[in-house]
Amino acid sequence: MTGWIVAARVDAMAVSCYKERRQHPACPRKGGQETVLSSSMASTSSSSDVLAGDPVTSPTRSRDGRPPNRDVAMESQQGSGQSRAQQPVGLPGAPETASMEEALRASQAMLQLVLDNIPQAVFWKNRDLVFIGCNRNFALDAGIGAPENIIGLTDYDLAWSREQADAYRRWDEEVMSSGVPRYHIVETQTRADGSQAWLDTNKIPLLDAAGRVIGLMGTYEDITDRKRAEAALQQAHDELELRVAQRTAELARSNERLRQEIAERQRAEDALRQSRERFALAVSAGKVGVWEWDLRTQDFYLDPSLKAMLGCEDLPARTCLAEWMALIEPADRHRVYAAVQAQLRAPNGAYEQEYRMRHRDGSPRWVLSRGRVVFDDDGRPVRIIGSATDVTRLKQVEEREREQRTLAEALRDTAALLSSTLDLAEVLERILANIHRVVPHDWAEILLIESGDVRCVGRRADPALGLPGPPPTPPDALQTSPTLRQMFATGQLLIAPPPEVLPFATPEPSPSWVRSYLGVPIRVEQTVIGFINLYSGTADFFRPLHADRLQAFGDQAALAIQNARSFQQARELAAMQERQRLARDLHDQVSQTLWTANLLVDVLGGMIGPDQAEVLATLERLRHLTRGALAEMRTLLLELRPAALVESDLGSLLEQLAQAAMSRKRIDVRVSVQGECHPPAEVQVAFYRIAQEALNNILKHARARRAWLQLVCSDDRVCLSIRDNGRGFAVGAVEPGRLGLGIMRERAESVGARLSVSSQIGHGTEVAVTWPAGEVI
Numbered sequence: 001m002t003g004w005i006v007a008a009r010v011d012a013m014a015v016s017c018y019k020e021r022r023q024h025p026a027c028p029r030k031g032g033q034e035t036v037l038s039s040s041m042a043s044t045s046s047s048s049d050v051l052a053g054d055p056v057t058s059p060t061r062s063r064d065g066r067p068p069n070r071d072v073a074m075e076s077q078q079g080s081g082q083s084r085a086q087q088p089v090g091l092p093g094a095p096e097t098a099s100m101e102e103a104l105r106a107s108q109a110m111l112q113l114v115l116d117n118i119p120q121a122v123f124w125k126n127r128d129l130v131f132i133g134c135n136r137n138f139a140l141d142a143g144i145g146a147p148e149n150i151i152g153l154t155d156y157d158l159a160w161s162r163e164q165a166d167a168y169r170r171w172d173e174e175v176m177s178s179g180v181p182r183y184h185i186v187e188t189q190t191r192a193d194g195s196q197a198w199l200d201t202n203k204i205p206l207l208d209a210a211g212r213v214i215g216l217m218g219t220y221e222d223i224t225d226r227k228r229a230e231a232a233l234q235q236a237h238d239e240l241e242l243r244v245a246q247r248t249a250e251l252a253r254s255n256e257r258l259r260q261e262i263a264e265r266q267r268a269e270d271a272l273r274q275s276r277e278r279f280a281l282a283v284s285a286g287k288v289g290v291w292e293w294d295l296r297t298q299d300f301y302l303d304p305s306l307k308a309m310l311g312c313e314d315l316p317a318r319t320c321l322a323e324w325m326a327l328i329e330p331a332d333r334h335r336v337y338a339a340v341q342a343q344l345r346a347p348n349g350a351y352e353q354e355y356r357m358r359h360r361d362g363s364p365r366w367v368l369s370r371g372r373v374v375f376d377d378d379g380r381p382v383r384i385i386g387s388a389t390d391v392t393r394l395k396q397v398e399e400r401e402r403e404q405r406t407l408a409e410a411l412r413d414t415a416a417l418l419s420s421t422l423d424l425a426e427v428l429e430r431i432l433a434n435i436h437r438v439v440p441h442d443w444a445e446i447l448l449i450e451s452g453d454v455r456c457v458g459r460r461a462d463p464a465l466g467l468p469g470p471p472p473t474p475p476d477a478l479q480t481s482p483t484l485r486q487m488f489a490t491g492q493l494l495i496a497p498p499p500e501v502l503p504f505a506t507p508e509p510s511p512s513w514v515r516s517y518l519g520v521p522i523r524v525e526q527t528v529i530g531f532i533n534l535y536s537g538t539a540d541f542f543r544p545l546h547a548d549r550l551q552a553f554g555d556q557a558a559l560a561i562q563n564a565r566s567f568q569q570a571r572e573l574a575a576m577q578e579r580q581r582l583a584r585d586l587h588d589q590v591s592q593t594l595w596t597a598n599l600l601v602d603v604l605g606g607m608i609g610p611d612q613a614e615v616l617a618t619l620e621r622l623r624h625l626t627r628g629a630l631a632e633m634r635t636l637l638l639e640l641r642p643a644a645l646v647e648s649d650l651g652s653l654l655e656q657l658a659q660a661a662m663s664r665k666r667i668d669v670r671v672s673v674q675g676e677c678h679p680p681a682e683v684q685v686a687f688y689r690i691a692q693e694a695l696n697n698i699l700k701h702a703r704a705r706r707a708w709l710q711l712v713c714s715d716d717r718v719c720l721s722i723r724d725n726g727r728g729f730a731v732g733a734v735e736p737g738r739l740g741l742g743i744m745r746e747r748a749e750s751v752g753a754r755l756s757v758s759s760q761i762g763h764g765t766e767v768a769v770t771w772p773a774g775e776v777i
Helices: 010-015 048-052 097-117 136-142 162-178 224-260 262-283 304-309 321-326 330-345 392-420 424-438 482-490 544-607 613-640 650-664 681-702 738-750
Strands: 056-059 071-076 083-085 121-126 131-134 182-190 196-207 213-222 288-294 299-302 318-320 350-358 364-375 381-390 443-450 453-461 494-496 516-524 527-536 668-674 706-713 718-724 754-759 765-771
Touching: 097 136, 121 136, 131 136, 162 182, 162 196, 162 213, 196 224, 224 262, 288 304, 299 321, 304 381, 318 321, 321 330, 330 350, 330 364, 330 381, 364 392, 392 424, 424 443, 424 453, 424 544, 482 494, 482 516, 482 527, 516 544, 527 544, 650 668, 650 681, 650 706, 681 706, 681 718, 681 738, 681 765, 738 754, 738 765
Parallel strands: 668 706
Antiparallel strands: 056 071, 071 083, 121 131, 121 213, 182 196, 196 213, 288 299, 288 381, 299 318, 350 364, 364 381, 443 453, 443 527, 494 516, 516 527, 706 718, 718 765, 754 765
16 A cells, blocks of 8 residues: 655655655645645555554655665654654664664654644644654643643643534544544633643644555644734724714714904814714614704704715705705605704703604604704704614614504403403494404405305494495305305405405495405304405405404304304293293193183083073183184193194194184184195194284284185195285285285295285285295196
8 A cells, every 4th residue: 555754864865866855746735725745655654654653664665766775664653653663673784874863763753843833732642543653832731741641642631622623623524534634613611720822733644555544633723812812903993982972972062162263263273074984884774864954054953974864865964944855755754853942942952853854765763863952152042963873674673562552452451342242233333343453454344154145244444544345244145255165165364455355256346445355264163154254445455364363253253153153042042941841830730721711611501501601601702712722832832842842743733823813803714734744844834824924914904704714735845825804904005014014924934925905995815835936726
């Protein structure tokens, strides 16, 4: 194997006929490369053995290529880390051996002397990161005395801390693993005397002839003084800035000195100009600008920093007050001008205002302006000098904090209402009001989904705008609106620009002012039960931040709706339980009593003779009343127990209605039932309610003496007719909502039946209902 001799004594070089130092072209050069002495070593062992401390005997070849006349044995120098020649072995007949050894020792001593006298500390390690050599500077820093004491030690055996040793070794491992030198590593070192030093370190991998990394060499330079100088420079810089700030404060006092030193006015003015220049340099790095208003000439001076702050670099340095006021937002101009006028009249002339200015790109800038009036000897104001600081970022932070506080207060207000009331309308109205506080908009509405239909339960507009609202929401909006259908399917909020601003299709034109839309779904346990829609007259107004805030109110609305529905269900359940209790009590007590009274009347009628006609008439009247009361009681039980309406036969239900009607008024009601009648439950309830309403109309308005209820049932059709022989009425002259006709039609249509009403004055009335609607009687 071929290697490269890193150092050799003079006599060893003479043996190989090398008289001067050479640098092999394959070895990196100084300044990013290693410097070596070249000498080809015949391949009997690796040069890495030298770094590892193993003896190496290598036959050498002279520089002119002649065979060697002796062998040179090399081993790792245990004392200094340099490879040195051992005593020549097996060199009989070599008379100059003693002189060569002496020369080699002298060369070695000279090399060590050179390393010990350079200002840098030098060390080298083997592949295992074990020290195999160093110079005197390194030995002193490490606290090991002589350089030869370093051999066999690691960084953990030296004076520096373990954290520092870990850092040194990480760099060592990176250099050796990558084979790439690392320069100017700035690190700290704890020395043997306990002092702390800053180092600028270079680490270079050592390669054998085959390009393998066999170790590394490092050098470092103590840069503690430089670091201290840098710290001192920074301190001087800070002190300079402090002095500049102090000098700025002295500007206000310079006016007094100007009045006291009239004779030196020109010199003071020159000093003031120079102070301005220094101040401009001090504030150029910050968002601070200086302005001056000369009240005598009406010139308004703007320094470059202030013009750059507003993007008005092309504005002349000296302009007029009107130009400056034009840069202020119109809404703030009057306030700023009034503050300046008040400043001129103030005894101390102090001025401080926050206002908005318009950047050249159109964006607003918040400015904190401070100034002071300069008076002449007669107390007249002659100029105002001040500064303007860009506080836009601070204002934005304050605005976000205010918005978050408002949001928290609005959510807390709604939560407090949720815990204090179950009135859904009141809660939804409060939610709309709180949304207006934290999510700007022009129009808002809350929609609920009930049995597949969409219903608006709350709307709110900005009263100051007086804008017409969007068209009413159609019940089938879930089918006709892509917007609502998308939110219903995904459960995700939606921000829509024109023309999709309306969440549903409608034949009415959308208001011309609507330009953007934001909608969020109201969800209960992953089920969408409604929507909150916001509209704005500003195009592309709504942002994701608005959507996030609105979603929080959507969650509160869901909670309110869930609470209200739970309360309604609980109330209905309680009412149902109370009805069932009353029905049981009436059935067990009052109904039984009436039934018993009716039975006793029948028995008494059989016991009285035919000659007691008046008593029999009274008993017949009593029988009629008790039977009517019993029928009324059964009807009342049906009202208290709605489930009985579907458990009983429809014909029997009509008989009970007839008996109850006859008990209330002298009228003959006859019931006729044809066929077995078992319609669906909802159809039976609807027919019962229609018959009940029709009989009530007969008793109240018809003045009839007779009525007929006819029920015709087949497998696929149910027909019911209610007729009377009363006074009748003109059907076209009666409003749809009168006489319960609208309610009866709604009940019929709700089950898919068709209802018809026919009547003539003096010839009675007939109400007919047919199910299904396509059939006729």
